[in-house]
Amino acid sequence: MNTQRVWFAFFIVLALTLNFGFFIGEIDNPLHHNSYELFLTLVVSLIATVLKVGDRSHMGAVLLATSLVADLQLIMAATIWGYSSEVTGHVSPAVMASIVSLAGGAMLANLTSVVLLLSETIQLKR
Amino acid sequence: MLEGDQYWAHSKSEPIWLLLVQLRSPLIALIVTYSISILGLVLIPGETDLGSPYYLSFLDAFYAVSYTAMTVGFGEIPYPFNQSQRLWMLLVMYSTVIAWLYAIGSILSVFSDPAFHRIRSQNRSISQVRSHNEPFWILCGFDDTGFQLIQFLDQAKIRCVVVDEDPERIDCARLINLSYEPAVFLSDPSEPQILVDSGVSRPHCCGVLALTGRDQINLMIATNARVLSPRLSVYSRSNTDFSTRNLRSFGTEVVIDPNRAIVHRLVQMIRRPNTYALHNELIDPDFNQLSVHQLSDLGHWIICASGRFSELVVEAFVREGIPLCLVSREPPEDPSVCDWVEGVGTEAITLREAGILNATGVIAGTTDDGDNLSILLTALEEKPALFSVARRNRSSSELVFRHGQFNEILREDRVIAQEMFARIQTPLLNQFLGHLEAMPDSLVFDIIGKMSHRRSVEQSELDHFALVLTAAQAPGVVELLQKEATIKLGDLLIDPLREQPLLPAICLLIARLNADVIPIPGDELDLVLGDQLLLWGEAEALNRIKFFIGRPDLFEANIKESDPLL
Numbered sequence: 001m002n003t004q005r006v007w008f009a010f011f012i013v014l015a016l017t018l019n020f021g022f023f024i025g026e027i028d029n030p031l032h033h034n035s036y037e038l039f040l041t042l043v044v045s046l047i048a049t050v051l052k053v054g055d056r057s058h059m060g061a062v063l064l065a066t067s068l069v070a071d072l073q074l075i076m077a078a079t080i081w082g083y084s085s086e087v088t089g090h091v092s093p094a095v096m097a098s099i100v101s102l103a104g105g106a107m108l109a110n111l112t113s114v115v116l117l118l119s120e121t122i123q124l125k126r
Numbered sequence: 127m128l129e130g131d132q133y134w135a136h137s138k139s140e141p142i143w144l145l146l147v148q149l150r151s152p153l154i155a156l157i158v159t160y161s162i163s164i165l166g167l168v169l170i171p172g173e174t175d176l177g178s179p180y181y182l183s184f185l186d187a188f189y190a191v192s193y194t195a196m197t198v199g200f201g202e203i204p205y206p207f208n209q210s211q212r213l214w215m216l217l218v219m220y221s222t223v224i225a226w227l228y229a230i231g232s233i234l235s236v237f238s239d240p241a242f243h244r245i246r247s248q249n250r251s252i253s254q255v256r257s258h259n260e261p262f263w264i265l266c267g268f269d270d271t272g273f274q275l276i277q278f279l280d281q282a283k284i285r286c287v288v289v290d291e292d293p294e295r296i297d298c299a300r301l302i303n304l305s306y307e308p309a310v311f312l313s314d315p316s317e318p319q320i321l322v323d324s325g326v327s328r329p330h331c332c333g334v335l336a337l338t339g340r341d342q343i344n345l346m347i348a349t350n351a352r353v354l355s356p357r358l359s360v361y362s363r364s365n366t367d368f369s370t371r372n373l374r375s376f377g378t379e380v381v382i383d384p385n386r387a388i389v390h391r392l393v394q395m396i397r398r399p400n401t402y403a404l405h406n407e408l409i410d411p412d413f414n415q416l417s418v419h420q421l422s423d424l425g426h427w428i429i430c431a432s433g434r435f436s437e438l439v440v441e442a443f444v445r446e447g448i449p450l451c452l453v454s455r456e457p458p459e460d461p462s463v464c465d466w467v468e469g470v471g472t473e474a475i476t477l478r479e480a481g482i483l484n485a486t487g488v489i490a491g492t493t494d495d496g497d498n499l500s501i502l503l504t505a506l507e508e509k510p511a512l513f514s515v516a517r518r519n520r521s522s523s524e525l526v527f528r529h530g531q532f533n534e535i536l537r538e539d540r541v542i543a544q545e546m547f548a549r550i551q552t553p554l555l556n557q558f559l560g561h562l563e564a565m566p567d568s569l570v571f572d573i574i575g576k577m578s579h580r581r582s583v584e585q586s587e588l589d590h591f592a593l594v595l596t597a598a599q600a601p602g603v604v605e606l607l608q609k610e611a612t613i614k615l616g617d618l619l620i621d622p623l624r625e626q627p628l629l630p631a632i633c634l635l636i637a638r639l640n641a642d643v644i645p646i647p648g649d650e651l652d653l654v655l656g657d658q659l660l661l662w663g664e665a666e667a668l669n670r671i672k673f674f675i676g677r678p679d680l681f682e683a684n685i686k687e688s689d690p691l692l
Contacts, residue, residue, distance in 0.1 A: 035184065038225070043158075043161040048156070050154050053146050053150055054146035078184070082184060085188075
């Protein structure tokens, strides 16, 4: 058993599940989306990215790319949320919708990572 | 197997990725401490200045943690913290600052790692080589010889890539004053990978120069280069006949054995002084004078030498019938061929025993510079009129030898560099030097006489250049030739300023497209399109010729003015 693989799989799947939890609900209703969940998703996703830094294999490079995409989307979502709640003082349904849709995009990137990880694992079994 | 460029990318990216791996744990430590700190600040209830409950937003918390971690410390904002928040902030301060120290420490240790530096400079050199878009040579082994040769090549605008395993020599290659910055590789040149890195398979690579002092390494460089890129020229240095034969057996273009080359020059100097003078002027880009040694045939030569050099000298001198007396610690292989005196030659008594008073000259050819100096100083004390030949082994002793007022100094490194440079620079010169070997000395004497007759100032610098009669190189000549006019070789030498009847220059060789090769052509020879000329003369005169053949209008006017019949 490769400890590094376990950690990476753990963090990437955790990022996906947390993101899913955040994403689910009415897209423009702030009550359905928890800010702590977004925060944790971002942290877990960043850790997953760092775990792939310096991986020279082809799969490692692709996983690094997908998790970087997820980070970028999540940071954008968090920035918009922070800006609208702190600077304009009010999170409108339209802003909430864009935050959630950005997180949804990040979830797609996380999903890609997990699918890649699974496909690699299945190939190894053969 | 990996294709060329893929291979490059692979070897290039590898070290950087390995170093990034080292940054993983500090980055994770930073992320974890930051996130826990932020989360704590967000969750712990605070109070506004009016006492109502207040929760920090993520933005505030991130801000507070950031300035705390960076030890900036802006204070407790937006409201003064309560005790539970302060308790948490204590934790935040210590943990984040420690995490940063750890991260910065790791980054610094990565950057100060010598392996990282080596890899970085290696990568820089690799990309430098990849971006080369002009011809270059790979110079393996950067001792005195390489140092000399890279300077010669720079004068001819030919670039080099340097490979050596000694960090000091590599530093020297970095610091040397050239018109370009050479790519340098600190590595064992006998490794095939380093040849690939230094560009052996790049289209602009002309060849490989194996100049290390060790035969086995030179041999490996030559074989590696031959296999990796068969189209390349491979020039190698060799210290033994065995190694020379070995190198030649797989088609190494040029093999220079410094000892044999020096002995050959000694014999040439004694038997054919004019040829020696011309050869010396042509082959060395820094030596631009003709100095013919007039040696008397009466006396014998005292040779202080040891080892292989003494064997080669004795063999060559006996073959040429030059009388000699060998001074060495060990007797010659066949004691009957020449006189032998036991000793080093540094003491007057040994030299007297060798008959110094009747000698023409003395050759101090040991492998120790101190001994050589001592031999010559003692010998000149005994007989000031002696012709003194010094062998200078290390370039660091150059200064003393140059001030020693010796008649001739043989420098092993310089001889190798000269021989290789003459073959790299222009094929025409190499061809002429081949003809020069076979020319009788009297003919060379005539050439030198002709040159000094044309020269007004004896001390001016001599130079040579190769010229091809094509529209690109000599538009003046070519345009006139296309008009069906006849141009004689002498027409090139008409002085546009009319200061001299003919410019002080001589054409040494013409190689024609129809494969005719004419050494020392007469001035009446008609020029033909595509002729390759090797012109030799005063640098100033050659510059005038270069200028005029490039200007069709001026060239034609110049010829017509001097010859109204044309």
